[in-house]
Amino acid sequence: MAKTSAPPETLGIRHIALKVADLEAAENFYAKILGYKVEWRPDADNVYLTLGQDNLALHRDKAISPGGNLDHFGIMLKRADDVDAWAAHLKAHGVKLSKEPKTHRDGARSFYTSDPEGNTIQFIHHPPIAEGAASPNSR
Numbered sequence: 001m002a003k004t005s006a007p008p009e010t011l012g013i014r015h016i017a018l019k020v021a022d023l024e025a026a027e028n029f030y031a032k033i034l035g036y037k038v039e040w041r042p043d044a045d046n047v048y049l050t051l052g053q054d055n056l057a058l059h060r061d062k063a064i065s066p067g068g069n070l071d072h073f074g075i076m077l078k079r080a081d082d083v084d085a086w087a088a089h090l091k092a093h094g095v096k097l098s099k100e101p102k103t104h105r106d107g108a109r110s111f112y113t114s115d116p117e118g119n120t121i122q123f124i125h126h127p128p129i130a131e132g133a134a135s136p137n138s139r
Contacts, residue, residue: 007089008082015074015124017057019064023047026058039128040106053129072112072120080109080125087111087123 020026027047030036036049036056045060059071077083083101090097090113098120099112110124 004089004092007086008078010123011053011076011078011130013073014053014076014129015055015057015122015126017059017071017073017122019059019061019071021060021062021064023058023060030056030058042105050128055126055129070119072122074110074122074124074126076129077123077125078130083109083111083123083125 018026023045027038027049030049031038034051036051036054038047039050039055040048042048047058049056049058053076055074055076057071077086080103087097087101095113097111097113101109101111103109106126108124108126110122112120112122114120
């Protein structure tokens with residue numbers, strides 16, 4: 001493997017996406033009980049919630065089985081350009097991307113890959129979270 005320079009520092013794991021059978025009950029729990037705020041509802045089957053620097057996505061999926069609720073988790077990045085730097089870094093280490101970097105309708109930029117166990121990881125720059133966020137290594 002070719003030696004590469006270190007990629008940009010991450011902001012940590014601050015994004016989780018869950019598949020839920022009952023979207024309304026899940027939204028009620030996270031918003032009304034835990035205090036999350038609805039950030040974006042792109043359609044009737046998806047809702048995005050925030051709390052502090054955390055971002056939680058709920059995706060309706062009536063076919064889920066107990067314990068199989070994790071869709072993916074996200075590693076937050078400071079800048080949109082960091083998304084492409086991380087994609088290049090992973091590719092240089094032989095890691096395949098399941099979705100190439102792209103900019104989303106809400107201004108976020110991300111790509112997807114999987115860990116060795118098959119867990120899906122989204123490397124993401126999400127402007128509302130990245131602005132003013134401290135790195136976990138700078139505390």
